[in-house]
Amino acid sequence: MQIQKYTPQYEDSWLRCRLLAYFYTSLYEDVETSKPTFYERPSIELIAIEDGIVVGLIDMVLDTEELKTSFLGDGLGAFLKTIAVHPDYQSKGIGLKLYEAALKELENTPIEFIELYTRGDEQANNFYKKIGFELLVESYDVFGIEKGLRDTISIGIESNRIKAFHENGEPCNFVIVDGVYEVYDLEALEKIEYERYYPSRGYFKKIK
Ligand SMILES: CC(C)(COP(=O)(O)OP(=O)(O)OC[C@H]1O[C@@H](n2cnc3c(N)ncnc32)[C@H](O)[C@@H]1OP(=O)(O)O)[C@@H](O)C(=O)NCCC(=O)NCCS
Incomplete structure (x- = not known):
C-alpha cells in the first residue's frame, strides 16, 4: 500500500472507495458522484493505493487569511472534509497512515488546528479520539x-x-x-x- 497525492485518473476508484466506506455508516445517503474539488482554495487530497485501486482517501481544505471557513478555533484551520477506507481494508492502520501523511503536509502551512464533523458511528468516533481529537460541539441531523x-x-x-x-x-x-x-x-x-x-x-x- 502506498500513499500519494490524488490525481484525476483515480476519480472512479476514489468514488467507489468513498461510496463503499460510507455505505456501512449513518452517512450512507451522503454520496458524491464526482470527486469534490476545492476550486482555488488550498487543499490536501491524498489517496492510499493497493493493487492499482484506491483503498483509502483523505481530503482537507485549508483556511487562508482571505477566506476562513473553520469555525471551532481561532487562527487558521483545516477542515477535514472526508476520510474513508474501503471496507475490505479497514482496521489495518490505513486511516492512521493517511491522517499522518496529511499532518506532515500541514507542517509547512500556517494551519494551527483541524476541525471535522461526524455522526454517531463508533468506528469514526473511536478513530478521531484515537488520533487526539476533542469533541467540542454536538447538534442533531433530524430527518x-x-x-x-x-x-x-x-x-x-x-x-x-x-x-x-x-x-x-x-x-x-x-x-x-x-x-x-x-x-x-x-x-x-x-x-x-x-x-x-x-x-x-x-x-x-x-x-x-
Ligand atoms: C474511520 C476510518 C477512516 C478509520 O480508518 P481505518 O483504516 O479503518 O482505521 P485504523 O486501522 O487506522 O484504526 C485506527 C483507530 O480507529 C479506531 N477503529 C478502527 N476500526 C474500528 C472499528 N471497527 N471499531 C471501532 N473502532 C475502530 C480504533 O480506535 C483504531 O485504533 P486501534 O487499532 O488502536 O484500536 C474507516 O474505518 C472508515 O472509512 N470508516 C467508514 C467511513 C467513515 O466513517 N468515515 C468518516 C466519516 S466522518
Whole structure:
C-alpha cells in the first residue's frame, strides 16, 4: 500500500472507495458522484493505493487569511472534509497512515488546528479520539417534517398528470415530503414528526 497525492485518473476508484466506506455508516445517503474539488482554495487530497485501486482517501481544505471557513478555533484551520477506507481494508492502520501523511503536509502551512464533523458511528468516533481529537460541539441531523407543515391533500390523475388538492379544494402543486433539520436542542423534537435522527459531532485538534 502506498500513499500519494490524488490525481484525476483515480476519480472512479476514489468514488467507489468513498461510496463503499460510507455505505456501512449513518452517512450512507451522503454520496458524491464526482470527486469534490476545492476550486482555488488550498487543499490536501491524498489517496492510499493497493493493487492499482484506491483503498483509502483523505481530503482537507485549508483556511487562508482571505477566506476562513473553520469555525471551532481561532487562527487558521483545516477542515477535514472526508476520510474513508474501503471496507475490505479497514482496521489495518490505513486511516492512521493517511491522517499522518496529511499532518506532515500541514507542517509547512500556517494551519494551527483541524476541525471535522461526524455522526454517531463508533468506528469514526473511536478513530478521531484515537488520533487526539476533542469533541467540542454536538447538534442533531433530524430527518422528518415540522408538525403542522404536512397538509392533507387528495390526489387524482388528469391527462397523465397528477392533480392534487388541499382539503379546502384549492389546487396544490407542491408538497414537502421530508426534510433534514439541523437541530441544536433535542427539545425541538416535540415540534418535528421524525423517522430518524443522528448526532452531528464537531471535533477539534490543535496541531501547533
Ligand atoms: C474511520 C476510518 C477512516 C478509520 O480508518 P481505518 O483504516 O479503518 O482505521 P485504523 O486501522 O487506522 O484504526 C485506527 C483507530 O480507529 C479506531 N477503529 C478502527 N476500526 C474500528 C472499528 N471497527 N471499531 C471501532 N473502532 C475502530 C480504533 O480506535 C483504531 O485504533 P486501534 O487499532 O488502536 O484500536 C474507516 O474505518 C472508515 O472509512 N470508516 C467508514 C467511513 C467513515 O466513517 N468515515 C468518516 C466519516 S466522518
